Amino acid sequence: MAVLVIADHDNAHLRDTTHKTVTAARALSGDIDVLVLGQNCAAAAKEAAGIEGVRKVLTAESAGLDKMIAEAVEAVVLPLMDGYDAVLTPATSAGKNFAPRIAARLDTAPLTDVVEVVDASTFVRPIYAGNALETVQSNEAKKVITVRPTTFKAAGTGGSATVESIAGADAPKTTFVSEEMVKSDRPELGAAKIVVSGGRAMGSAEEFKAVIEPLADRLGAAVGASRAAVDAGYAPNDYQVGQTGKVVAPQLYIAIGISGAxxxxxxxxxxKVIVAINKDADAPIFQVADYGWVADYKTAVPELMKALG
Structure with missing residues (x-):
């Protein structure tokens, strides 16, 4: 079985989601190639070549691929699929955008948010907002799979794959207009080892910033937020943690003023460890928390900051 993994990167560096997707690909028991799409992405391709278990790295560059426009990604991937039985990508916003398009063109049903690969045709994925897991079997000749990286260990390094350039592509009917990037010295939310999240109880964007951000900075943590806090305008969209936001699995997650929808x-x-601070003792967040602190965050967070020194 030949497997193609579409890399997640910023042109200069691979994100660890790529290493974790390679781990998922290994469970399919086949040759693994990595496709690096972007612009000026030689550094990322070189890094991909060092992933353990990778046979070959393919690189394609264009302006459309730099922004991972779905039509451009599809135009590169489809011709390659004659030589592959499956294509895997992390379940990022970009992956969720182009994977369904590739699946439609291949006339196959995509397998989304896979959390376990049982064998080459059997997969486990969450349903009902993660409250249940379903095991599905696919007899499709070509499989298109998005992988939830938080459930897989990162593949090691030490590989020596060859790097080969292929033709890039653009999207003739789609153009990139603009993007707004939030720059921060804090860790990236999806890869952070510690996350401090605030909820609707913050009451305002000013309060969110005054309470959540200093604690996150003290701990060297990323900042997260509930959907309610984001919808209320207390935090930007890229802070959102949840089914329609980012899925995270840090070593430590601190939920402040979040009820736990x-x-x-x-x-x-x-x-790995969940700490919840909420003045409502019956809040659902306490059902999943390892440590619960029933208190008003206005007194609890200052006490925590003082204890941290």
Missing amino acids: IQHLAGMKDS
Whole structure:
């Protein structure tokens, strides 16, 4: 079985989601190639060549691929699929955008948010906002799979794959207009080892910033937020943790003023240690928390900051 993994990177560096997707690909028991799409992405391709278990790295460059426009990605991947039985990509916003398009063109049903690869045709994925897991079997000749990286260990390094350039592509009917990037010295939310999240109880964007960000900075943590906090304008969209936001699994997750709606729990309940601070003793967040502190965050967070020194 030949497997193609579409890399997640910023042109200069691979994200660890790529290493974790390679781990998922290994369970399919076949030759693994990595496709690096972007612009000026030689550094990322070189890094991909060092992943253990990778046979070959393919690189394609264009302006459309730099922004991972779905039509451009599809134009590169489809001709390659004659030589592959499956294509895997991390379940990032980009992956969720282009994977369905590739699946449609291949006339196959995509397998989304896979959390376990049982064998080459059997997969486990969450349903009902993560409250249940279903095991599915696919007899499709070509498989298109998005992988939830938080459930897989990162593949090691030490490989020596060859790097080969192939033709890039652009999207003739789609153009990139603009993007707004939030620059921060804090760790990236999806890869952070510690996450401090705030909820609707913050009451305002000013309060969110005054309470959540200093604690995150003290711990060297990323900042997260519930959907309610984001919808209320307390935090930007890229802070959102949950089923319709980012799925995280840090070593430590601190939830402050978050009640614990199903939508939010689906995005963070795989965290190794969960600490919840909420004045409502019956809040659902306490059902998944390892440590619960029933208190008003206005007194609890200052006490925590003082204890941290």
